[in-house]
Amino acid sequence: MPSCSSPTFGGNERRMSSNRSDLPKQNQSLSLGTLPFIFRAIRPIEWVKNVFVLAPLFFSGQGKDFDNLFAVGTVFLGFCCVSSAIYLFNDINDRELDRFHPRKRKRPIASGELSVRLAATVATILASTGLLFVAFQPLVLVLLLAYGLINVFYSLWLKHIVIVDIFCVAAGFVLRVFAGGAAIGVSPSSWLILATLLLSLFLALAKRRHEILISEPSLSAYRPVLEQYNLKLVDELISVVTPVTLITYVLYTLDPSTTSRFNTKQLYLTSVFVVFGIFRYLYLIHRMQLGGAPVELLTKDMPLLVAIICWIASFFLIVYIT
Structure with missing residues (x-):
């Protein structure tokens, strides 16, 4: 049984090493050199989850309408930007603990490859861009803001409450569906x-x-x-x-x-x-x-x-x- 003074994921030496590796990165700026780290940190593979905004269009039988496709497409892009901003926020918030996790310690922010300041800047840009995509669709904008707030509260608090944590995850998908419906004037x-x-x-x-x-x-x-x-x-x-x-x-x-x-x-x-x-x-x-x-x-x-x-x-x- 491991003692309390010897954490399984690397001990104090690894923690000190991780902290040191983060220091030289604090003055990072957005450049070609930092793009690979940013790309990994925003997790574009997770954008697949946002196809749920297409569900009302698909299930309403209006999938051939170009105007509706364009409207839902902007909602999809909005959710992609905001969800990536949330991933960055979560990684910034959990960076110290992530350094002791066998898989998450390899993430750009936890490993020190991407500075907190630059990650926060990119998150702000992404969140703002995502909201701009749906700025002319008031109901969608409200739903996207609700999605963002739920995920912020999830990162800070709700993910530590049993059962509530999985319902928060489910709420994100349901909000995507409602947003997709609102974009084309269809009630799911x-x-x-x-x-x-x-x-x-x-x-x-x-x-x-x-x-x-x-x-x-x-x-x-x-x-x-x-x-x-x-x-x-x-x-x-x-x-x-x-x-x-x-x-x-x-x-x-x-x-x-x-x-x-x-x-x-x-x-x-x-x-x-x-x-x-x-x-x-x-x-x-x-x-x-x-x-x-x-x-x-x-x-x-x-x-x-x-x-x-x-x-x-x-x-x-x-x-x-x-």
Whole structure:
């Protein structure tokens, strides 16, 4: 059992080394030399999450309208900028603790490759740019501000409260859907909101499960909320959320309002890809012990990626072609 005076992730020597490595970077300025560090810090791969703003457009059957595509595109860009600003804010806030984490200590701010001052400057520029993208869409602007505030409170406080933490993550996805709907003047259906909430809870729980599996005694100090979870609790929560998510989607495809809106009763056929995708994800988190990086899993696991592509293609074919 490790003693309190010898942290697992590197000890005092590593901490002093990390602090020293940060000092020469304090006078950094925006330049070609710092762009690679900034690019890594803003995590563009995570922008995949912002495709949820396209959901109301896709599910409303208006995906061919250029004006709507442009409106939703600006919302997508706005969320990309603001979400990246939040990642920078979170990394600045957690930089001291991140230096003791086996993976996060390699992030540009924690490692000292990117100075706090420059990171804060870039975050301010990104946040301002993101808000400018939606400045002429008042409701979207309010929703984007709400998204930003929730994430700031999450970084500072809410991520340390059990259960509340995963609902904050889910709220971010739901706000994306509402913003996408507001951009084209469409109110997202209750089915779409429920499906988004449940799917995001499923992904957040899978991530918590992975964090518990790889956690070490010293990680509890880094992430106190992990002490409030255990594998049994998370598995039970996943077992509740999973069937409800699947049932919600199937009921959506069979709902009379859905079939009348799209003038088809064939949408239930797309359920097979949703079921396969969920089953594949369960396999990956339970048998392969993955789930810590949902975006990476969704974009790099070939069977899962094929299921997503087939679902999109089948939905598009049924709604927009036939």
